[in-house]
Amino acid sequence: MQPGTLSTFLKRGAIWGFIVLELIFFSVAGEFLSLSEKAFMDFDNMLLLFKQSAPIGIIAMGMTVIMINGNIDLSVGATYAICAIVLLDAMSWPVFAGLGDAVIPVAWLLALLTGVALGALNGLIVWKTGVDAFIVTLGSMLGYRGLVFMYNGEQPTSHLNWTLVDFAEAQFLWLHTATWFLLIVTAVIWFLMNRTVHGRNAYAIGDNREAAVNAGIRVGPHMMINFMIIGFLAALSAVVFYSESGSVNPNDGELYELWVITAVVLGGTKLAGGAGSIVSTFGGVLAIQLLRKGLAHIGADTSTVNLVIGLILIAVLFLDRQLNVKGKEELKI
């Protein structure tokens, strides 16, 4: 075995091993601790788990792209809330009154365009000012959230369209609509990152920006496209979720950015950029959702769930660092 093979194997496969471990643990613990009669690995329960993974999962795919590219986007939660408001509010706008149910695709389109525009704004600022994406999106996180509150104050924005609810609750081949969206997004983003020139250049930029510049790759436009992708996906996530729920609170989507980043990092994407895998992010999303659901199943409350996830995240990153130490000659800083 070549040096590095083991750590590569651990890194690639770790998240799936972790998921198996979770499944076993919660199945066994559930037998003794759960108040419910049903087994944890009940088929319907698992289908529900996929569905509940979708809102975070769809955004996490975009975040993987952004982080591979060497950036980060903290504004996804606020973007998500804005797009939800656009979606629900647009359906009651007088302009579209004559459309009937044809308003649905129009509202979807508007919400998605909003997401792309907000992402493009982030990307443009990062590109043109050279300010770190962390700072730019920290600002836009606050700013976009401000827009949400300006729109309707503390009041929720609601509009329930039963055609839409039916669509969102439909199951095709057992899987819910939201699950399908998650799977399709995962496949498309995987294809983008592994098969297209844009995707490979995004890897190169995140890995060694100077080398990318030396090779004549135009760094700025690539970064902007990636911010538009994550904006689009935050909007898509909102569209999928709020088509069903029909009501958005101005606080919705808060801390989403952190859950998303947690899932991506658990999936093995490097914070520094250049390395990461879409499939592993999918695993990270499932692992977090399993933890939340499993701990709830055995009777733990939300605060315990957060504590456990936090501990696991730090443990994973520590393990990753141990596997990546370059050797004893390394400069100690």
Place this chain on the structure above:
Amino acid sequence: MTDDTPALRLEGIVKTFPGVRALDGVSFSVMPGEVHALMGENGAGKSTLMKVLGGIHQPDAGKIIVGERPVVMSGPLEAKAKGIVFIHQELSLAEELTVAENIYLGELPRKRFGLVDWDRLYARTDAILKKLKVSFDARTRVGDLSIANQQMVEIARALTVEAKAVIFDEPTASLTDAEKVVLFDVIADLQSAGVGIIYISHRMEEIFKITDRISVLRDGQYRGTLDTAETTEEEVTQLMIGRSLDLSRNVSHHTLGDVALEVRGLSCGPLFQEIDFEVRSGEVVGFYGLVGAGRTEIAETLFGLRDPSAGSILLDGAEVRINSPADAIALGISLVPEDRKGQGLVLGMNCRDNMTLPQVDDLTAGPFVAEGSEVAIFDQYRDKLDIRTPGWKQLVGNLSGGNQQKIVIGKWLSMHPRVLIVDEPTRGIDVGSKSEIHNLIRDLAAQGYAVIVISSEMPEVLHVSDRIVAMYSGRIMRTFTSDEVTEDNLIQAISGIRSTGRVA
């Protein structure tokens, strides 16, 4: 040479940076099928010239002519499109990507809809790799390759396009002899295909083996071109160093004390091996070598920033273990680092606080920092080192380079060290302050400190050192006393030539 039109011609290139005239009217030309060496000391302007050629810097004046047409290079891709290919010295690779992706970085072959044409990419790459006779294939992850193989990946980039001119910047720095042979074959192939080659290297033996002509830069100025067949190493060396610089050797010798620091067989992985030397109190030992020869790494090891893989360090005859800078300071070893602003100072803090940084834990009055004794220390070393500053409240970021360096030196003197290591003491410092720092170093030795000076500037090491250690790729080539050293034998030693007999 196949015809009379140069493949690439530079005319009167001028490039100034704030305060520095990095290139001052540089002109030279490369004929098709010629290997043209570009030589010069560190900082002579070679890298800047290459950056101008690659479109990373725009020249303030002068023309770049490819074939017969003057061109403006707006960026690296444009340079490549015009047939100018760079093989960088620092590896410019993305480690997580495959060999093929790195070789075609920035211009992956495409199918419709922006898809990568993997078949074509791998086929082309494997063809190139076959020519290079390497042991890895197109699908290997670059991060899994050795440094030498990574260098071969970098070299493979030269073969991706119909190049008119290829620039090799120190390509052999990390290659083994066997790989060098392959590289020289590649160069010979390119040559016979009528490509003009610019070959930047410090290694005389290579230069004389493969080049046709040699152009020399010194202090940003073009110093002339020699036909390799009709010149000698001495002539080139002379052209590189010039006579205008003050090359006076250190003549003052003080009485030396006991051995303060002794290093035996010190190694640190691939960075340096089998290092033996000693420094007496009252002595200045200069370490001279090319960038990357391992000098700074030795200093970092002595200061506890790296763990040695073998060997021992003796202070006053007793073996010591240094695990951290805190250990080193406690033992009386101080390091004035290479990057003054990044590693030596906290630019946003005032002069006094910077000066007392390592000992502020001890300067307390009850639970508080004893401001009075801090100011007293600052005043003492300000007077001793003649630091010119309006007062201790001045932020060090606002001081001149020379005064900043004195603050760093004062900081360590106030810790009363036995051994003072000074890495590139006058980098980025103007000429007047330079000699002041040099005198200061001599004075410190006279007061009984054992001083190690690491420098890439020959006049500097000649000027301040009692003895000079010449290093070449992680090893000590030879140790000179200030009486036996000459510019020629020093340059030869750091270029890896052992012609002059005696080896340390």
